[in-house]
Amino acid sequence: MTAKLQVLCLDDEPHVLDALRRHLRREYDVVTTTQPQEAVDLLAAGHDGSVAVILSDMWMPGMTGVDVLERARSISPDTTRVLLTGDADVHSAIAAINQGKVFGFMLKPCPPRDVRATIAAAAEQHRRVRAERELLEATRKGSIDALTDALAIMRPGLAGRAGRRQRLVERLCQRLGVADAWQIVMAARLDEIGAITLPPSATSAIETGTSASATEVEMLANLPHLTDSVLARIPRLEAVREIIRHQLPTDRDPMSPLRPDAPDGARLLQVVREYDALIWRDTSPDLAIATLSSRKIHDPEILGALAEIVGMRLPNEAVRGVEVDDLATGDELASDVHTVDGTRLAARGQVVTERLLVRLRDQTLTPGLQNPILVIHVIDL
Incomplete structure (x- = not known):
C-alpha cells in the first residue's frame, strides 16, 4: 500500500484545523499546529521533502504566513506552499508570491471541494518536483561515474x-x-x-x-x-x-x-x-x-x-595482499597494480569499482597480473 503524502496545516484557530483535517485525512497524512515556530521545526525535521504540502494561515501571532512560507522555501524547497487567508489584501498576496513563492491561495471560508482540489494540485506539483529532482540526480550520478571510470582506464x-x-x-x-x-x-x-x-x-x-x-x-x-x-x-x-x-x-x-x-x-x-x-x-x-x-x-x-x-592510518586499518578473485568493489588499493609486462592498470589510492574489477579479472588471462595486489583492509574491532 502506498504511503499517504504528508500535509502540514498551520492556523491559530483550532476549529479551522479540525475542519481541514476532516476534509483531507482520507487522502493525506494530515499534521496540524497552531504555532508557526512548531511548523517551521516540523519542516526542518523533514527537510528531505517528506512534507509534501504546507498550508499556512496569513495572520498569526508572532509570525505571518508569508514569513512561514518564506522559511519553508529555504528549509524544504520541494514542499509545495499554499496560503490561507481571510482577506484578499493585494499587498499580502504580492508579498506571498515574491517572498514565499506560493503555489496557490485559498480564501476563508473555503468550501471542502475547493480545499481538496487545491491540495490535490499542490500534491501533484510536489510529485513533479521530486520526480524531476530524482531524474537530475540519476543523470548527474551516471555522468560522473562514466567520467571517473574513463579516467581510471585512461x-x-x-x-x-x-x-x-x-x-x-x-x-x-x-x-x-x-x-x-x-x-x-x-x-x-x-x-x-x-x-x-x-x-x-x-x-x-x-x-x-x-x-x-x-x-x-x-x-x-x-x-x-x-x-x-x-x-x-x-x-x-x-x-x-x-x-x-x-x-x-x-x-x-x-x-x-x-x-x-x-x-x-x-x-x-x-x-x-x-x-x-x-x-x-x-x-x-x-x-x-x-x-x-x-x-x-x-x-x-x-x-x-x-x-x-x-x-x-585509522586504528582498524591494515594493508594485506590479495588475489584478484578476492578483490571486492569498495576496496582501496594500497599500491599500483601492474600487468606482468609492467603496464599500470590501477594506481595506489584508487577505490575498486565494478568496471575496474572486471578489467583486472580480464587481465589475469593475458598477459596476467603481478601478484599480490595490496589493499587496505578494515579490521573489525
Whole structure:
C-alpha cells in the first residue's frame, strides 16, 4: 500500500484545523499546529521533502504566513506552499508570491471541494518536483561515474591521485565540521577530470608535479577551466565547478594565494592538493605541513586540522595482499597494480569499482597480473 503524502496545516484557530483535517485525512497524512515556530521545526525535521504540502494561515501571532512560507522555501524547497487567508489584501498576496513563492491561495471560508482540489494540485506539483529532482540526480550520478571510470582506464595515476585526495578531504571536512562537505569532496574527485583530453606527457607532469616544457605549463594552468568545460553540462554541479575553477597548479614555486573571491571549499581543496603534491615527491608528512605553513597563504585552522590527521592510518586499518578473485568493489588499493609486462592498470589510492574489477579479472588471462595486489583492509574491532 502506498504511503499517504504528508500535509502540514498551520492556523491559530483550532476549529479551522479540525475542519481541514476532516476534509483531507482520507487522502493525506494530515499534521496540524497552531504555532508557526512548531511548523517551521516540523519542516526542518523533514527537510528531505517528506512534507509534501504546507498550508499556512496569513495572520498569526508572532509570525505571518508569508514569513512561514518564506522559511519553508529555504528549509524544504520541494514542499509545495499554499496560503490561507481571510482577506484578499493585494499587498499580502504580492508579498506571498515574491517572498514565499506560493503555489496557490485559498480564501476563508473555503468550501471542502475547493480545499481538496487545491491540495490535490499542490500534491501533484510536489510529485513533479521530486520526480524531476530524482531524474537530475540519476543523470548527474551516471555522468560522473562514466567520467571517473574513463579516467581510471585512461589515466590510472590520476584516478589514484583523486581517490587519495578525496578521502583526505572527507576526513578534513569531518574534523572541521564543514557544512555542505559533499561539494568539496566531489570537487576533489573531479578537479582533474579534464586531463582525459591532455596528452600523456602532460598528465605525467600532473602526477610528478614537474612540467617539462612551457607548453605543459600552459596546459596545466588551464586545467581547472578545461575541467569546468567538461562538467558544464552535468546538472547541479555549479558549487562544485566554482571550487574547481579557483584551483591553482601545484608545480609553481612560490605558490600564490587564491583570489579573494574564492569560496572556502576552494581554499580547503587547494591545501589538500598542495599537500598531496609534496607527499608524491617523497616529502615526509611533517615536512609537507611545515612547507605549507611557511608559504603563509593558507588558513591556519585548515593546516592545524590537516596536521592532526595526516600520516595516521585509522586504528582498524591494515594493508594485506590479495588475489584478484578476492578483490571486492569498495576496496582501496594500497599500491599500483601492474600487468606482468609492467603496464599500470590501477594506481595506489584508487577505490575498486565494478568496471575496474572486471578489467583486472580480464587481465589475469593475458598477459596476467603481478601478484599480490595490496589493499587496505578494515579490521573489525
